[in-house]
Amino acid sequence: MRYDLLDLRLFRAVVAEGSITAGAARLHLSLPSASARVRALEHHAGVDLLVRGRRGVRPTPAGQALARHADAVLDELDRLEGAVAGYRRPAGTPLTLLAGSSPMRHLVPRALVSFLSAHPDVDVVARQRRSADTVRLLADGQADLGVVTIDARDAPPPATDHLADDSLVVVGPAGGAPADRPAMSFAEVAEHPLVGLEPDAPLARTLEANLGEHAPVGRYRGRAVDLDTVVDLAEAGVGLAVVPRRVVDPARGLAVCELAEPFARRTLVLRRGARPGPGVEDLAEHLRRAARDATDRAASAPA
Incomplete structure (x- = not known):
């Protein structure tokens, strides 16, 4: 037999009040409607659930069993609703997007321009965070979507979550130390003067x-606050820089080689929060589109 939740609530109220009239009033039902529901409940159960008298009603043994189990079911349902409600976003709450310094350079801004233009009723707050912090904040329900960096030591992401290669390279002026070299270790890089982001930046x-x-x-x-300035300093010969390859314009003629460390083979991927709200998947798609556009532009750029 399938029990209707309203019938269970009504029956519990009737037993508690000792009256169908009072039980109906507690649930804001009319007396005829409540009486019909109780009769239908008894019909489907195949047994009398209430003993009716001049001064009200009392449950039969079967009715006592039903009331006891109805209490357990409805209490568990209330706990279930409370648990789910903890993940429900209030209407009008801005989406929170977290990303590191590399995707914040072009990927996130371009995705925000297209997303916010297409969704005038949705607001977005974008914050710069390290990948480890982003993963924690997403798990804690404090953010909706994140662009995080994984490297060759991590399991590959699902294809739908892959955004772009974010491998680290060594950059210097044309003809500088990275020229004509496939890779440099950081120990070799550190033998030269360096330029980079501020110490608290995610990449640093x-x-x-x-x-x-x-x-x-x-x-x-x-040390600079943005990667564009870091690359400019490297191009000017102030020092070598370790930056994501995707931020280096191949048309500038810089000396570029791979950073040899295993963690340098990096990929930008999407991660979702514990409380995904309306618009999250649309924002994710705009991030994917921005990443594809950037890859297409890099592939078509002259060497």
Whole structure:
């Protein structure tokens, strides 16, 4: 037999009040409607559930069993609804997008332009965070969508979550140390003056975390707040830079080679939060589109 939740709530109220009239009033039902529901419940159960008297009603043994189990079912349903409600986004809450310094350069801005233009009723807050922090904040329900970096040591992502290659390269002026070399280790890079992002930037912290405490300490001649400035400094010969290949314009004629460390083979991927709200998948698609467009532009650029 299939039980209707309203019937269970009504029966519980009738038993608690000792009256069909009072039970109906508690649930804002008319007396005829409530009486019909109780009769239908008894019909489907195939047994009397209430003993009716001049002063009200009382449950039969079968009715007592039904009321007891109805309490358990409805209490569990309330807990279920409460658990789900904890993940429900209030209407009008902006989407929160987290990403590192590399995707924040062009990928995220371009996706935001197209998404916000197409969705005038949805707001987005974009914040720069390290990948490890982004994963934690997504799991905690404090963000809706993240662009995180994984490397060759991680399991490959689903194809639908793959955005772009984000491998790290060494950049210097035309004819500089990286010229005509397939790769340089960070130990070799650190023998030269360096330029990079500020120490708290996601990329700078990623380098520090992966190179370890025994990594050579380089001399940073300049630190900047954005990757464009870092590349400009490297092009000017101020120092070598370690940056994602995707931020280097091949038309500029810079000396570029791979960074030899295993963590340098990186990929940008999408990650979703624990409380996905309206618009999240649309925003994800705009990020994919922006990544595809950037890949197409890089492939068509003159060498």
